[in-house]
Amino acid sequence: MSTQIRLFDKHDGREVARIERSDLDFLIDVFEEESSTDRDYYLDRDSLDYLAERGAEASLLHALRAALGGREEMEFRWAPA
Incomplete structure (x- = not known):
């Protein structure tokens, strides 16, 4: 599961x-993090x-495009569901 x-x-x-945990793992691997937290x-x-x-998986890209909407940029945070 x-x-x-x-x-x-x-x-x-x-x-x-x-998103799925595997998508978050992908983001963690690709994006720069300032600290382990x-x-x-x-x-x-x-x-x-x-x-x-x-x-990136198509489903992740779709979710992020939808989150961005009509904006040029945004910041988001993640949390377990």
Whole structure:
């Protein structure tokens, strides 16, 4: 059984997506973290392209595109569901 991870918009605190633990592991491997307790990431359109080039699952890219919506950039944090 896979573990769901909740993504929250850091600006307003609302939940913007749910992803699989394997997707979070991918993000942790690809994105830079400031510390071992870092749970937030910056996302923009270029980041989506970067993730796609690195082999992100289509479902993860879809979830992040939906979270970004019409904005150019955002910050999100994650938490276990």
